[in-house]
Amino acid sequence: MQPFTYVRADSLDAALSEASQPGAAIMAGGTTMVDLMRGNLAAPSRLVDIGHLPGLSEIDTTGPVLRFGALARMADVAEDATLLRDYPALSESLRLAASQQLRNAATLGGNILQRTRCQYFRDGISNCNKRVPGSGCSALDGENREMGLLGTSDQCVATYPGDWGAALAAFDTSVELRSVGGSRTVPFAQFHLPYGDDPAHESVVQPGEIVTAITVQAMPAGRKSTYVKVRDRQSYAYAVVSATVALEMDGDTVTSARVSLGGVASKPWRAPEAEAVLTGRTLTEAVALEAGAAAFAAARPLHHNAFKIELGRRAVARAALLASKRT
Amino acid sequence: MDGSIGVPVVRRDGAAKTSGTALYAADFPHADTAYAALTTSTVTRGRIIRIDTTEAEAVPGVQMVLTHHSLNETLGEETFVMKGGHMQSSFMPLTSDEVHYAGQIVALVVADTQEAAEEASRKVSVDYAAQHASASIEDADRVEEPMDDKSIDVGDAEAAFDRAPVKVDATYLTPAQHHNPIELYGATAVWQDGKLLVNAPSQWVVGNQAGLAAIFGLPMDDIRVESPYLGGGFGAKATILPHTVLVAMAARRLGRPVKLVVPRETGFTVSSFRPATRSRVRLAAEQDGTIVAVMHDEAAQSAVIDHVAFPATGVTARMYASPNIRMRESTIATDVNTPGFQRAPAEAPGFFGFESAVDELAVALGMDPIELRIKNEPVCDPVKGLPWSSRSLVPCFRRGAELFGWNRRTPEVGSMTTPDGMLLGWGCASATYPSAMCPSSARVKLSADGTCVVSCAAHDLGTGAYTVLGQVAADVLGVPDELVRVHLGDSTLPSGPVAGGSVTTGSAGSAVHMAALAVRERLLKAAAGGGDPASFTLAGGHVIGPDSHGRPVAEVLASVTGGMIEETADWKPGSMSGDQMRMGLAGGMAFAGPTTETHASYSFGAQFAEVRVDPLLRTVRVSRMVGVFACGRIINPRTARSNLMGGMIWGASFALLEETKVDRPRARFANTDLAGYHFSTNADIGEVVVETVDEVDTVVNAIGAKAVGEIGIVGMPAAIANAIYHATGVRVRKTPILVEDLLG
Numbered sequence A: 001m002q003p004f005t006y007v008r009a010d011s012l013d014a015a016l017s018e019a020s021q022p023g024a025a026i027m028a029g030g031t032t033m034v035d036l037m038r039g040n041l042a043a044p045s046r047l048v049d050i051g052h053l054p055g056l057s058e059i060d061t062t063g064p065v066l067r068f069g070a071l072a073r074m075a076d077v078a079e080d081a082t083l084l085r086d087y088p089a090l091s092e093s094l095r096l097a098a099s100q101q102l103r104n105a106a107t108l109g110g111n112i113l114q115r116t117r118c119q120y121f122r123d124g125i126s127n128c129n130k131r132v133p134g135s136g137c138s139a140l141d142g143e144n145r146e147m148g149l150l151g152t153s154d155q156c157v158a159t160y161p162g163d164w165g166a167a168l169a170a171f172d173t174s175v176e177l178r179s180v181g182g183s184r185t186v187p188f189a190q191f192h193l194p195y196g197d198d199p200a201h202e203s204v205v206q207p208g209e210i211v212t213a214i215t216v217q218a219m220p221a222g223r224k225s226t227y228v229k230v231r232d233r234q235s236y237a238y239a240v241v242s243a244t245v246a247l248e249m250d251g252d253t254v255t256s257a258r259v260s261l262g263g264v265a266s267k268p269w270r271a272p273e274a275e276a277v278l279t280g281r282t283l284t285e286a287v288a289l290e291a292g293a294a295a296f297a298a299a300r301p302l303h304h305n306a307f308k309i310e311l312g313r314r315a316v317a318r319a320a321l322l323a324s325k326r327t
Numbered sequence B: 001m002d003g004s005i006g007v008p009v010v011r012r013d014g015a016a017k018t019s020g021t022a023l024y025a026a027d028f029p030h031a032d033t034a035y036a037a038l039t040t041s042t043v044t045r046g047r048i049i050r051i052d053t054t055e056a057e058a059v060p061g062v063q064m065v066l067t068h069h070s071l072n073e074t075l076g077e078e079t080f081v082m083k084g085g086h087m088q089s090s091f092m093p094l095t096s097d098e099v100h101y102a103g104q105i106v107a108l109v110v111a112d113t114q115e116a117a118e119e120a121s122r123k124v125s126v127d128y129a130a131q132h133a134s135a136s137i138e139d140a141d142r143v144e145e146p147m148d149d150k151s152i153d154v155g156d157a158e159a160a161f162d163r164a165p166v167k168v169d170a171t172y173l174t175p176a177q178h179h180n181p182i183e184l185y186g187a188t189a190v191w192q193d194g195k196l197l198v199n200a201p202s203q204w205v206v207g208n209q210a211g212l213a214a215i216f217g218l219p220m221d222d223i224r225v226e227s228p229y230l231g232g233g234f235g236a237k238a239t240i241l242p243h244t245v246l247v248a249m250a251a252r253r254l255g256r257p258v259k260l261v262v263p264r265e266t267g268f269t270v271s272s273f274r275p276a277t278r279s280r281v282r283l284a285a286e287q288d289g290t291i292v293a294v295m296h297d298e299a300a301q302s303a304v305i306d307h308v309a310f311p312a313t314g315v316t317a318r319m320y321a322s323p324n325i326r327m328r329e330s331t332i333a334t335d336v337n338t339p340g341f342q343r344a345p346a347e348a349p350g351f352f353g354f355e356s357a358v359d360e361l362a363v364a365l366g367m368d369p370i371e372l373r374i375k376n377e378p379v380c381d382p383v384k385g386l387p388w389s390s391r392s393l394v395p396c397f398r399r400g401a402e403l404f405g406w407n408r409r410t411p412e413v414g415s416m417t418t419p420d421g422m423l424l425g426w427g428c429a430s431a432t433y434p435s436a437m438c439p440s441s442a443r444v445k446l447s448a449d450g451t452c453v454v455s456c457a458a459h460d461l462g463t464g465a466y467t468v469l470g471q472v473a474a475d476v477l478g479v480p481d482e483l484v485r486v487h488l489g490d491s492t493l494p495s496g497p498v499a500g501g502s503v504t505t506g507s508a509g510s511a512v513h514m515a516a517l518a519v520r521e522r523l524l525k526a527a528a529g530g531g532d533p534a535s536f537t538l539a540g541g542h543v544i545g546p547d548s549h550g551r552p553v554a555e556v557l558a559s560v561t562g563g564m565i566e567e568t569a570d571w572k573p574g575s576m577s578g579d580q581m582r583m584g585l586a587g588g589m590a591f592a593g594p595t596t597e598t599h600a601s602y603s604f605g606a607q608f609a610e611v612r613v614d615p616l617l618r619t620v621r622v623s624r625m626v627g628v629f630a631c632g633r634i635i636n637p638r639t640a641r642s643n644l645m646g647g648m649i650w651g652a653s654f655a656l657l658e659e660t661k662v663d664r665p666r667a668r669f670a671n672t673d674l675a676g677y678h679f680s681t682n683a684d685i686g687e688v689v690v691e692t693v694d695e696v697d698t699v700v701n702a703i704g705a706k707a708v709g710e711i712g713i714v715g716m717p718a719a720i721a722n723a724i725y726h727a728t729g730v731r732v733r734k735t736p737i738l739v740e741d742l743l744g
């Protein structure tokens, strides 16, 4: 990697001012950042380590607004008893991510900003519009089983890989950002950018900005929620497809539904089409499968990943059926 | 503690490894070491038309950049391992402007620090004239080249197949796979007084020593290859990898030790891999299950730069009695780095197809798959008619069935489920592995302080060789385990065999046995004084005379000049010539068996798998595996079990996960890291039960030990595929079997 200056900030203000320097980048847990730097996919001249900043790792899962400090560790949040009871989908999305060692180090803020695992992006040599804008996309005619089919474009078919972000998309989530210039709050649905013609930019975060917290509006459907992650092995693998479903029910009837998808889309993907199918219906396997199919109605399959339409349909169905049984 | 043969002695190297004191090749400290990094080709085939190292050389701390312009040195005669040499490939990078495969080394950078070397390696700028390339055997422009000398014909299989009432004709695919040992590839080279020391992870220190001697035009004694521990090798670390030579050249030019550790991604192309295969299997039987024709046509991936093949059909031909056998082999050359040995190189891919086909035949016959196998158990080798040195496949199946609970299996597809609604599938398969032997030397030294030191340039890849080879000596000399010391993995020790082909225990063990017997003889002679040594025996650390009076061994040794007895023995397989033995001991590839003039020697096993398939999502979990093996005499049940279990776990990965994907348009490997190249985690593996059956083999070698190291993987992929069929009715004829293969 190219030589760089390492700065360990000891207050948020110091970090913000360091981060505003040209060529600066933020590192929290470092589990993504170090990989990106080793692969020459990020080459900051100044690395601002915020991993140990005080005050940014608190979480509050009881209030009308759930609040997660950006530096809270995945492992700690996954074990929060209130979250596990009231928002099992969120706990599960963390528990099923990465490995225990990574979860011990990785932060929630870093998690939503992790970059795609697309091998053509990571290999440093293939054509990749994300890495070298205008160079093309080798994934289009290459090995594209791991690629996305929702929200993709002819410029890029890479997926947003994270589990936590995938689950957050089902809820009313916002991200709080700070910079030397002030602060702002961005709804999660707008936090990640659609690919369109400019896949190089994945989020609204500007140079010098630091994510300070993630907030989620409390929602009764949280209790009847689940995160279903289909992966090639039982641990330590990204989702082939994941489905988050949160339901409010009156008896067997769904009165309100939230559905989101992971592993198949350019960004954490809310599926309102599936929600519409579920809402007002008696939940049966057939209805659940219908909702799953609706979630993928707009899918643009590639050579090796068309199966995800069927697998995704079933994952949504499984999640809906499981969620409905939660109390 | 008793450390003799058959005792489950705890691994001698365990504490050093778990406490971090074991030095692996890259851990050896050498003063003033410089660090190397590699630049590799971004195209698959073509020529380098320009290579500019200016920017790389400008990185502070950079000492040297080797390219095909600056290497400029004629190397001594040395060649590819399959052509009698020791190299992983015939092609030596940096000796020309040619590019033959993606990820080929095009420059080696040396700097004062690892970071500077890495940074500079990225700044080597290369322009290529690229040509069309194909890295997949499925590419339309690839042709099958038959290997006629591998054909086997017994009777008239085609005719018998045509006539038979029940038959199976199916084609099975296995992908390229990479070894991915957790210990990365690499080498450190140190020159002193014109002599070369190489610390590189090696499964064949003497072969590497011989090869490096040839390359550098030095006597073997001036080369030392030292690699006491390996963090996995699985076949990839047997030959000399080209970067080892480059590192040694850089170190000589620089006059400093040079160390290279190859990053994971680069490891996919600077070493070897398991080539992809396509097997067409045709089996035919009478209605009663008597097999009348066995045909297996295997086509395997090879490289344009090297013809290489690991024919499976010579092994599958040995499985079942059939009057008609027809086996064919061919290779398909692709633009890849040279493929090589990977645990059960022929057998693991070949048996996936073959043993799946046997299951398909059982289904077609409506017969229990174990019954089918037992019915067709051959009394002698079906190809040459030779007797087996030992064969206990049927006892393995009987015991395995009992352990697994096979009699509770209902054969109808989807007929078994778990209480939580998962589809349950039970499958089985046979396994075998040839018991070949290599010549080996060994030294055994018994000292007055009671210690017994065993030395041999054999290797412990985590397999247990340190433990097992000590037990062979302890058994002969009655030394307690805590007084046994074993030295391996160093070419200055008496010559040992390559850690390949599952030969170490049988071959190095026989040499240790021979040396220990020689020590024992001298000890008894010393005790007897002028008397008859034959009337003396050794027991419990005492030499016991004809008067039943025992003298401590230490006391006898104290009377010997030097206070110790040391013997070195050269052992060779019975069927091997003296010339072959000398060639082998000097670092050549010298194998005897598995079939000799008189016998066929193979280990056998029966493997069982239980899978649970989610009825909706169609994900598969291997909840149970049982393996029962017959491998001759088991020197150490603990290390044998671990070895066999490791093979079975790998077999589960083979079935469900492992695949090096090929990006066909760009003709290169796609998933070159451990996030993309999957193998089993702990969570993927349920219960694993391993047993061996008692077997006495007086033919195979001096200690009666047959192959253990590789057989564990062989039957597992088919057993799992067969179990998946039983659960779902879907016959997947390729690996890995992924969720999309079962969605329907």
Ligand SMILES: Cc1cc2nc3c(=O)[nH]c(=O)nc-3n(C[C@H](O)[C@H](O)[C@H](O)COP(=O)(O)OP(=O)(O)OC[C@H]3O[C@@H](n4cnc5c(N)ncnc54)[C@H](O)[C@@H]3O)c2cc1C
Pocket (backbone or CB within 6 Å): A025, A026, A027, A028, A029, A030, A031, A032, A033, A034, A035, A070, A071, A096, A097, A098, A099, A102, A105, A106, A107, A108, A109, A110, A111, A112, A113, A114, A161, A162, A163, A164, A205, A209, A210, A211, A212, A236, A237, A238, A239, B675
């Ligand atoms: C082998 C492996 C397997 C994995 N498997 C999974 C998986 O199955 N599921 C899954 O969801 N994830 C997985 N991950 C990803 C992992 O969860 C992320 O790497 C991790 O969450 C990132 O958090 P971090 O704190 O380490 O971020 P860092 O690596 O420190 O940072 C990541 C990115 O976010 C930026 N950043 C971090 N914090 C802030 C902040 N507060 N404000 C502004 N920018 C910030 C950094 O600049 C950087 O660009 C895996 C990672 C690895 C290495």
